[in-house]
Amino acid sequence: MKYGKELLLKGIPVIFNKKGAEIAIGDGCTIKSSFLSNLVGLYSRTIIVTRRPGAYIRIGNNVGISGATIYARKGITIGDNTAIGGNVKILDNDFHPIELEERNNLLNDKNGGNSDLVPAKEIHIGRNCFIGCNSIILKGTFLGDGCVVGAGTVVAGEFAPNCVIVGNPAKVIRTLDTN
């Protein structure tokens, strides 16, 4: 993996990069992984995983991450100055196929089965976003620059810049005035 200058680790993250995949972390990032490194209380270490050759996780400059899981089969981009709150999950795939037969085939195949059947779509999180604690960002999500995601929100879909998004299913409650 590649990481930039002044990476600050508070606690020990779990970072796993599959051969042929890419993890890149920009300058000035902070990754928190111990229980009280963020006083919201972290349930787990930060986990950053690429699961397939060709997958990527690209994290910009000055990004803060607290006990999040960032798990890519395809690709996840996080823009500069974005804050990822405590215990957030960013999952660009479903881990299991939706169809029962495919799911059972995969579960029962000792050789790992055809994991291409696991639904996966890239995630893009823009610059200057703020993701509230315990949110879940699902496959195919696109968050424009400056979006704020409320605590505990389940996000799927595409959102324009500067939206405040809350709830499950996530809804835009207002657009921030950036002037």
Ligand SMILES: CC(C)(COP(=O)(O)OP(=O)(O)OC[C@H]1O[C@@H](n2cnc3c(N)ncnc32)[C@H](O)[C@@H]1OP(=O)(O)O)[C@@H](O)C(=O)NCCC(=O)NCCS
């Ligand atoms: C999203 C957030 C920034 C909005 O703050 P705000 O603009 O002051 O919004 P308000 O408190 O005025 O709430 C506006 C409406 O959204 C609802 N709402 C706010 N946050 C919500 C959330 N996380 N989930 C569901 N609904 C929420 C409120 O109930 C209110 O609904 P109403 O208009 O029907 O009464 C804030 O509620 C939030 O979730 N902050 C994140 C905190 C956090 O996780 N910090 C990081 C810790 S590591």
